Amino acid sequence: MSKTIDVCLSPELMHLHNVQDRTVVVVDILRATSCMVTALANGADSIMPFADLEECRKMKMRGFVTSGEREGKKVDGFDKGNSPFEYMGEEVRGLKIAFTTTNGTQAIEKSKDAKQVIIGSFLNLTAVVRNLLLGENSVLIVCAGWKGRVNLEDTLFAGAVVEKLKDYLGPDCDAPLAARHLYNMAKDDMSKFLSESSHVKRLNRLNIHEDFEFCLTVDKYNVLPRLKNGMITV
């Protein structure tokens, strides 16, 4: 049987998908998975994702750096927030990070029964595509969205992957087709295409336009973070 590719546009639709035989790519462009990729590319030891904020907070006592956001803002008492610029440079090397976010870490939690879980972002797009192409599994891209709602930036990433694999992996349903159409419409200027999206407006209110531009950078890092036994490493 030939490999196929599917897209789950919201974690709230995960119950429709059987992931046991699939490679799942979790994506939360703004900004969870972009941060994770940045941290691991900059030498962080590992990232432990938490859906629950208080569970994450407890990891401080176990020597983890606590990181993440709620409502787009750094959690009170946490060491780091959810900007990729906090996960660069020498200070990141060797860190064990406990991470929780509004959408991204929830999507990872819902994907954990997959045969393989990898962390995707535009920053490591080609590394992701290469893994999917060379691997034996069919693929499901899980878009983190925003509180269950579909968002454009994660959909565009899904569309980019579908587009790049279109000669090798057939679409399972209409969601990959829709994502691919949107990506092809947006690809020449994703920043402009996304400028009217709800999440970008939300981020602009938080004065983090630089984060937005950074998270749209394609192939800045050649790393492939994977989830294994509850831990993300490269």
Place this chain on the structure above:
Amino acid sequence: MSKTIDVCLSPELMHLHNVQDRTVVVVDILRATSCMVTALANGADSIMPFADLEECRKMKMRGFVTSGEREGKKVDGFDKGNSPFEYMGEEVRGLKIAFTTTNGTQAIEKSKDAKQVIIGSFLNLTAVVRNLLLGENSVLIVCAGWKGRVNLEDTLFAGAVVEKLKDYLGPDCDAPLAARHLYNMAKDDMSKFLSESSHVKRLNRLNIHEDFEFCLTVDKYNVLPRLKNGMITV
């Protein structure tokens, strides 16, 4: 507060939406809502939608014509299936129809708490848009999809409505934006755009390409079916 427009790309995402103050447009282009619009435009008295097949079947004893499909095929023992061509002409006049389908009537069931529920299709697009423009409520378009999955044809309809109202109703989130982009990409040849979609392939296997072309006809009928007390009438 100004009116807004939102799109629910799958009935499985309805729990994210508060519909009590909204006009909900339910759409199942292939083919439930296209059939309903056709039947009522051809003089049918009323349509009673059922999510449950056996509940629908029982209505035969009460003088209703039983109609609908499962897996795209007419239900065993029912009077009519789910082709719009079965709902035309003199024989339809005055009929009371009990209707159940895989996706469309489920979406109606989930929308029934809305302030107003109207039935949309390309066949009555302008009648729908006019009602939404003149009405006081914010809008939610509920795409019936396919067994919980997003489909292209319902998304295109949602996008058409968002596009036509774009100067009057602002989008609530990214789903209306995505739908509008897809519609603008597809509008010059929707048939071609949809030719690779999963549902169209499914219908073509069932040899109902004529249904497909008919259901994409814009503004064939000037009717506005509404759900009231469990009954759809114009």
